[in-house]
Amino acid sequence: MNPAYVHGLEWTTKELFTYPNEFIYWSVQIVMYPYMTGLVAGAFVLSSLYHVFGQKDLKDMARFSLVFSLALLPVAAMPLLLHLQHPLRALHPLFTPHFTSAISAFGIVFITYGLIVFSEIWFMYRKHFVDQYRALTGSENVVDQIKRIVFLVLTLGAMDTSEESLAKDKKAVTIMAGIGIPVACFLHGYAGFIFGSVKANALWMSPLMPVIFIMSAVVSGIALCMLTYIIIMEFKKFQAILARGKGDESVHLLRGAEMDVVSKASRYLLIFLVAAISLEVLDLIFRGYTAMKSWDILRHVMYGKDFVNIFVLQYGLGNLVPFIILMLPGRTLRRVTISTVLILFGVFMMRWNVVVGGQAFSLSFSGFMHYHLPIIPHNLETFKEGLGGVLMVLVSPYLFFYIINKFTPSLRT
Amino acid sequence: MKKNIFSRRNFLKKGISAALTTALPLSAFKMLSPHEAKAAIEESNLRWAFLVDTNKCVGCGLCVKACKLENEIPYEVPVTRTWVERYVVTKDGKSHIDSPDGAREGFIKTEIQDENIDPKEISKAFFVPKLCNHCQNPACVQVCPVGATYQTSDGVVLVDRTWCFGCGYCIMACPYGARFFHPVHHTAEKCTFCYHRISKGMKPACVEACSFGARQLGNIKDPEDPVAKIILTQRVGVLKDEYGTKAHVFYLGLDERVR
Numbered sequence: 001m002n003p004a005y006v007h008g009l010e011w012t013t014k015e016l017f018t019y020p021n022e023f024i025y026w027s028v029q030i031v032m033y034p035y036m037t038g039l040v041a042g043a044f045v046l047s048s049l050y051h052v053f054g055q056k057d058l059k060d061m062a063r064f065s066l067v068f069s070l071a072l073l074p075v076a077a078m079p080l081l082l083h084l085q086h087p088l089r090a091l092h093p094l095f096t097p098h099f100t101s102a103i104s105a106f107g108i109v110f111i112t113y114g115l116i117v118f119s120e121i122w123f124m125y126r127k128h129f130v131d132q133y134r135a136l137t138g139s140e141n142v143v144d145q146i147k148r149i150v151f152l153v154l155t156l157g158a159m160d161t162s163e164e165s166l167a168k169d170k171k172a173v174t175i176m177a178g179i180g181i182p183v184a185c186f187l188h189g190y191a192g193f194i195f196g197s198v199k200a201n202a203l204w205m206s207p208l209m210p211v212i213f214i215m216s217a218v219v220s221g222i223a224l225c226m227l228t229y230i231i232i233m234e235f236k237k238f239q240a241i242l243a244r245g246k247g248d249e250s251v252h253l254l255r256g257a258e259m260d261v262v263s264k265a266s267r268y269l270l271i272f273l274v275a276a277i278s279l280e281v282l283d284l285i286f287r288g289y290t291a292m293k294s295w296d297i298l299r300h301v302m303y304g305k306d307f308v309n310i311f312v313l314q315y316g317l318g319n320l321v322p323f324i325i326l327m328l329p330g331r332t333l334r335r336v337t338i339s340t341v342l343i344l345f346g347v348f349m350m351r352w353n354v355v356v357g358g359q360a361f362s363l364s365f366s367g368f369m370h371y372h373l374p375i376i377p378h379n380l381e382t383f384k385e386g387l388g389g390v391l392m393v394l395v396s397p398y399l400f401f402y403i404i405n406k407f408t409p410s411l412r413t
Numbered sequence: 414m415k416k417n418i419f420s421r422r423n424f425l426k427k428g429i430s431a432a433l434t435t436a437l438p439l440s441a442f443k444m445l446s447p448h449e450a451k452a453a454i455e456e457s458n459l460r461w462a463f464l465v466d467t468n469k470c471v472g473c474g475l476c477v478k479a480c481k482l483e484n485e486i487p488y489e490v491p492v493t494r495t496w497v498e499r500y501v502v503t504k505d506g507k508s509h510i511d512s513p514d515g516a517r518e519g520f521i522k523t524e525i526q527d528e529n530i531d532p533k534e535i536s537k538a539f540f541v542p543k544l545c546n547h548c549q550n551p552a553c554v555q556v557c558p559v560g561a562t563y564q565t566s567d568g569v570v571l572v573d574r575t576w577c578f579g580c581g582y583c584i585m586a587c588p589y590g591a592r593f594f595h596p597v598h599h600t601a602e603k604c605t606f607c608y609h610r611i612s613k614g615m616k617p618a619c620v621e622a623c624s625f626g627a628r629q630l631g632n633i634k635d636p637e638d639p640v641a642k643i644i645l646t647q648r649v650g651v652l653k654d655e656y657g658t659k660a661h662v663f664y665l666g667l668d669e670r671v672r
Contacts, residue, residue, distance in 0.1 A: 004487045007581075007594040016526060017510040019543075019590030020496045025581045085579020085599040092559040092578050103558035103582055199656055200552060200588035293655075363590050364672035366510055 007085065010382055011374055016367035024359045024371045027385045031355045032079040032393050034191045034213060035220070035348055039397075040076050041188040042221010043069035044117065044180055049268065051177035057264035060257070065225040066124070067410035070117050071401035077110060078393050082384045102194045113180070113187050120176035122156070123169045125408045129154040130161050154407065188217040195354060202294030202365075203301075203358040208283050215276035220347035222269045223340040226262055230337055232411055233258040262336050270326055273343065277319050280350070297365040301357060305368060310353050318346015457566040461606055462633035463662040464640045464649070465542050469627035472497055472540040474519035479622035481517060483607065485597075492593040493517065494604040495544040495619055500670060501525055503534045508670050541664075541671050542628060544619070545570065545591040545604035546652065549659035553583035553592060553603075562601060568661060569608050574600045588656045606630060633661070 008023025043065045049055045050062035081087045097104040129151050136148040158165075189210035195201075196209025237254045244250060284302075287295060302310055322339035356371045374386030383389060405411065480495045481488050496515030502508050509525040520540075523529070551570050554562050561577035564570050577600035584592040584601060595602035607617035611630065615621075620628045631640025643649070643665070650667035651660040664671075 004490065004596040006490050006492050006596050007599070009491070017498075017512070020512055020515040021492050021584075021593040022590050023593075025584050025594070080580075083580070085581075085594060086577070089559075089576070089578035092561075092576060096560050096576070098557055098560035100554075101556045101558040101582065103556070103580060106558070194582075198556075198585055200586055363588060364510070366508070366672055 011372045013370045017364055018362035018367040018369060019364055022362055024369055026355055028373055028390055029079040029083040029385055031351045032390060035351045037076040037188050037191050038217030038220045039224050040069055040072040041184040042218045043072060043225050044184040045218050046222050046225050048177040048181050051174050060261045061265055064229055064410045066121060067404060067408050068225060068401055070121060071404050072397045073114055075393055075397045082389045102197055109187050113183050116176055116180045116183055120173055121408060123172040126158060126169055127161050127166060130159050185214050189214045201358050202298055206283055208279055212279045215272055215279055216347050216350055218272045219276050220344055222265060223343040226265050227340040230262060259333055263331060266326055266336055273323060297361045301360045306357050314346055314349035314353055318342055318349050458634050459567040459632050460634045461568050462631060464629045464643055465664050466627050467539055467541050467664055467666040469625045470540040470542055471625060472499055472520045474516040475622045476619035476628060477515050477517040479618040483618035487596050490596045498541045501530055501538040502536050504536045544662060546589055546660035546662045550657060552586040552658055556582045556586040569606050571605055572601050574598050577601050588653050
């Protein structure tokens with residue numbers, strides 16, 4: 001690595017007057033961080049809707065979204081590690097937490113949340129672990145032997161599968177899911193607080209920020225779970241068609257079940273989408289109406305430089321279009337798929353517009369800064385905080401899910 | 414039937430004794446509130462404050478150069494602990510502001526942001542040196558997740574390079590743009606009022622380098638201190654007081670256009 005480089009210089013261009021030390025310090029990985037945490041929290045809330053509030057129509061989705069939430073969990077911390085200038089010191093906030101800082105709680109909240117997800121999944125799959133262990137007992141195959149040991153470890157020695165103890169497991173799942181909702185909301189709401197509490201930044205500072213973040217988190221979480229679910233079910237359907245032919249009964253069954261689940265989940269998606277948009281628009285109107293000192297420069301950024309990003313891509317393509325598609329009568333699987341993709345894109349743009357947009361203007365209110373995402377890396381810095389790092393973060397949850405799902409099958413129909 | 418060792422009674426019993434055995438040794442330590450701790454080390458009679466007389470600044474940039482050399486901030490990079498801004502206000506009411514590379518070479522061009530301004534159109538023009546404000550209520554210290562940035566008892570805000578993990582939250586939180594990442598150490602970096610010098614009775618490098626007396630440092634708690642006298646008796650201003658940071662860099666001749 002080049003011994004003397006200025007963090008941010010590579011991807012920032014300046015216009016008019018900015019302070020000499022001003023650069024886009026929080027780049028694309030800080031966009032990814034709330035985006036990924038949002039997906040984690042959203043996926044968890046979706047699964048809890050079934051476990052806690054007994055929304056039976058989400059039963060098939062609940063299992064999958066919980067396991068997917070676990071796969072997303074390590075990825076929520078990944079952007080932060082990629083962003084830190086000293087990633088080897090990442091545990092310092094746990095050693096010397098400075099509690100007046102919002103970030104200091106990250107490790108604690110993150111670990112608490114991780115433990116809740118882990119234990120909920122454990123209670124849910126304990127019977128499965130025991131069954132697998134028992135089924136594999138006696139096999140001579142080496143792979144089976146290893147698998148057996150893994151399952152034995154996963155049971156943690158709790159081999160009781162009587163009716164009574166399974167009922168207790170079920171109760172524990174409900175309790176964990178119940179505790180998990182506020183913790184998931186906290187995990188993400190606090191990401192909103194990190195931004196909302198920066199008084200130096202005119203765009204970020206707002207008490208609405210944490211609530212906006214939670215709402216859009218749930219929206220993106222549900223959308224991602226739906227999309228992944230659709231993709232996996234389509235793949236299964238494709239396999240069934242290959243094996244048994246297009247007209248087979250099982251193909252029709254799969255198709256019916258899939259549409260049913262997706263259709264029910266999209267109802268919840270719509271509710272949270274409306275809440276998220278209302279809050280964001282309220283924030284925007286309030287800023288314009290009160291027109292504080294910073295409004296002049298904010299207006300320049302929002303209605304001028306970032307107009308396409310904010311109003312065309314985020315609100316238009318990412319919110320309004322999928323909203324209309326979902327509201328139209330005669331919902332089809334293809335339409336739902338398109339709208340979930342658009343919603344995911346819209347939430348990403350929202351994070352982008354908050355993080356990068358918040359640094360698009362100088363603290364002097366007299367100049368602007370533009371961010372250029374490094375596409376082709378030429379050193380570690382431009383890889384970590386460029387397209388390469390982003391793709392790494394986006395691909396990882398699927399990799400984790402593939403591995404986790406081997407032990408906790410969440411897609412059985 | 415075999416007695417269940419995991420009975421609720423047993424669990425509670427053991428739990429309570431475990432809690433007690435950990436809590437008792439811990440109670441030997443006394444937890445101090447920040448105020449108690451402050452009282453224990455007794456109030457300091459030293460509070461550093463900086464005075465900038467903008468009327469005296471000519472924009473030579475020697476202060477910036479001296480700072481970079483003294484504090485080992487690579488010269489060629491645009492980031493800097495202190496900088497000088499040039500304001501040119503034209504008769505049409507517009508402000509033209511610049512600070513090329515923090516003015517480490519001074520202002521050698523008459524163009525501002527590539528714009529040539531007709532001298533006849535200028536209604537007023539002045540220079541404003543900037544540095545960390547060493548606030549009484551520093552936003553950067555508040556947001557540091559690891560406590561790597563802290564305030565000394567004499568009011569100076571410092572960064573511990575061995576503990577900062579480079580999240581950049583302090584840089585985001587500073588309303589003055591005084592912070593940046595050190596190009597070599599890659600930790601948060603800022604003006605220290607040359608703490609290594611002032612704690613030995615010397616002047617900060619920028620104060621030493623200023624031939625016009627535009628920059629001065631003093632003890633605001635000492636009524637006999639020449640700098641404190643000016644701050645206490647004359648009309649001084651601070652930058653961006655709306656953020657509630659209680660800045661301790663005071664300005665003489667501060668224009669309302671200064672951002």
